[in-house]
Amino acid sequence: MAWSDIRAALILAVLxxxxxxxxxxxxxxxxxxxxxxxxxxxxxxxxxxxxxVGLPISPEDLGDRMTRLTTTTASVHRALKAPFxxxxxxxxxxxxxxxxGSATTHPTRLTVEVVRSGQxxxxxxxxxxxxxxxxxxxxxxxxxxxxxxxPGARTSGTYxxxxxxxxxWAFDAVPEVSEVHIYLEETPLAYPWEPPLPPGPxxxxxxxxxxx
Amino acid sequence: MKLWAGWVSLWEGDERxxxxxxxxxxxxxxxxxxxxxxxxLGLVQPLFGxxxxxxxxxxxxxDHPSLYYQLTPPTAASAxxxxxxxxxxxxxxxxxxxxxxxxxxxxxxxxQFRWSLPPADRGIDTLCRNVLLILAASGCGEAxxxxxxxxxxxxxxxxxxxxxxxLQIVAMYFLAGVQKGGFAWYPPGHFAALFFILQDPAIxxxxxxxxxxxxxxxxxxxxxxxxxxxxDTYPVVLLLRWWRHTADRxxxxxxxxxxxxxxxxxxxxxxxxxxxxxxxxxxxxxPYAMLALxxxxxxxxxxxxxxxxxxxx
Numbered sequence: 001m002a003w004s005d006i007r008a009a010l011i012l013a014v015l016x017x018x019x020x021x022x023x024x025x026x027x028x029x030x031x032x033x034x035x036x037x038x039x040x041x042x043x044x045x046x047x048x049x050x051x052x053v054g055l056p057i058s059p060e061d062l063g064d065r066m067t068r069l070t071t072t073t074a075s076v077h078r079a080l081k082a083p084f085x086x087x088x089x090x091x092x093x094x095x096x097x098x099x100x101g102s103a104t105t106h107p108t109r110l111t112v113e114v115v116r117s118g119q120x121x122x123x124x125x126x127x128x129x130x131x132x133x134x135x136x137x138x139x140x141x142x143x144x145x146x147x148x149x150x151p152g153a154r155t156s157g158t159y160x161x162x163x164x165x166x167x168x169w170a171f172d173a174v175p176e177v178s179e180v181h182i183y184l185e186e187t188p189l190a191y192p193w194e195p196p197l198p199p200g201p202x203x204x205x206x207x208x209x210x211x212x
Numbered sequence: 213m214k215l216w217a218g219w220v221s222l223w224e225g226d227e228r229x230x231x232x233x234x235x236x237x238x239x240x241x242x243x244x245x246x247x248x249x250x251x252x253l254g255l256v257q258p259l260f261g262x263x264x265x266x267x268x269x270x271x272x273x274x275d276h277p278s279l280y281y282q283l284t285p286p287t288a289a290s291a292x293x294x295x296x297x298x299x300x301x302x303x304x305x306x307x308x309x310x311x312x313x314x315x316x317x318x319x320x321x322x323x324q325f326r327w328s329l330p331p332a333d334r335g336i337d338t339l340c341r342n343v344l345l346i347l348a349a350s351g352c353g354e355a356x357x358x359x360x361x362x363x364x365x366x367x368x369x370x371x372x373x374x375x376x377x378x379l380q381i382v383a384m385y386f387l388a389g390v391q392k393g394g395f396a397w398y399p400p401g402h403f404a405a406l407f408f409i410l411q412d413p414a415i416x417x418x419x420x421x422x423x424x425x426x427x428x429x430x431x432x433x434x435x436x437x438x439x440x441x442x443x444d445t446y447p448v449v450l451l452l453r454w455w456r457h458t459a460d461r462x463x464x465x466x467x468x469x470x471x472x473x474x475x476x477x478x479x480x481x482x483x484x485x486x487x488x489x490x491x492x493x494x495x496x497x498x499p500y501a502m503l504a505l506x507x508x509x510x511x512x513x514x515x516x517x518x519x520x521x522x523x524x525x
Binding site for chain 1: 216219254255258269270327331332334341376388390391392397400404408411413419423426495496
């Protein structure tokens with residue numbers, strides 16, 4: 001066997017798991033994941049579109065079918081990936097690229113408020129030039145990955161530790177700060193021809209008091 | 213047998229190492245910048261440290277603790293050491309000091325960070341690691357490398373790593389396209405995806421509230437439709453490149469396509485999108501790391517020809 005054959009075989013051996021990882025299989029949908037405002041709206045829009053082209057289906061039916069289908073396909077995909085998981089884990093490699101698979105209609109705005117000498121003040125609100133405290137840190141992509149949670153998502157442990165870290169920064173910066181509130185303000189979006197929607201509730205709110 | 217022979221021939225050939233070296237340097241610079249930014253922002257301990265020392269990683273209490281923190285004590289020094297190892301290896305890759313080994317160590321160390329704090333590791337980090345592994349198997353250190361001061365660099369290196377990088381870029385665009393399931397990318401959602409993305413306070417670099425008004429809303433609509441079309445059809449680039457590679461074979465469509473630089477329509481559009489993303493969003497190194505891979509589309513002879521034309525003009 002010539003070196004060119006061995007090289008081609010090695011490349012094939014590397015590409016096979018990459019192709020398996022690249023299969024565009026969506027993660028398993030659950031009723032909980034389908035309950036977010038974005039998913040509910042998507043179900044309604046796709047149901048209306050399918051009905052309009054002669055495939056009548058209700059949003060509830062569509063949701064049930066998607067849940068069953070994605071649960072099966074995700075389980076098969078997981079089984080196919082299993083033999084290669086040790087190497088992808090060691091190298092941190094993958095071929096899953098769901099970049100902006102859904103553009104959310106319910107984004108959130110990170111806000112940091114503090115209680116300073118008894119007065120509650122906004123110190124940081126994303127994209128608000130009047131409240132720019134530590135904006136260079138908060139705009140950093142790795143931090144965004146931690147705090148950019150959509151409505152309906154669970155408040156992760158990492159987010160809670162991030163909130164604690166933000167509170168520590170505030171306590172260190174100003175001794176009079178006694179309390180820090182970190183939350184995500186829901187900013188629902190509408191089409192230009194729809195009336196603008198009012199800001200939603202404070203989500204994933206965490207309050208941290210200065211330790212005695 | 214014919215199929216296998218075709219597969220084997222796909223990966224044959226060698227070329228001068230300058231394009232791979234350019235990717236090594238450009239991608240290396242982007243990675244160095246990212247790790248330096250972590251240090252400059254004072255985020256080494258929060259991002260690389262474990263909860264026991266005030267970091268945000270709970271890897272030691274999770275189901276799959278990172279190998280790094282199983283082997284090292286959970287201290288601030290360990291966090292700093294992991295960050296410094298990533299940064300040091302990225303510098304070595306960039307300057308071409310044992311670039312292939314540095315790329316392997318960087319991938320392994322970076323993966324440990326990935327498992328320590330998964331939400332802080334983004335898609336572009338994965339792509340960088342994928343490409344670094346290709347570079348580790350390539351002759352990327354054989355040009356524009358500091359090692360040239362004390363050893364003879366090779367004049368020719370295998371072409372297949374550059375082709376694999378092209379395949380990686382094509383796969384990423386295509387898979388990003390076919391996984392766009394959100395209604396806002398399609399006619400039922402009025403092609404409003406980019407409009408919504410630019411209204412997302414976590415992603416937008418500026419306030420794009422003015423896009424709600426016509427005629428401005430029209431532009432993100434066009435951008436959305438073009439994005440989906442561009443990404444879903446991106447594998448055409450491979451076909452067009454294959455036709456160019458086999459120009460001596462018969463076929464009217466092949467002959468017609470080879471008369472025009474059609475693939476550069478997709479490649480140029482991709483570059484434009486990344487420049488636009490860099491100007492309008494807070495995606496960090498994403499657009500720059502992607503653009504760092506674009507030299508892979510050029511054969512070193514083409515790159516030299518293009519540079520020569522640029523110099524003349």
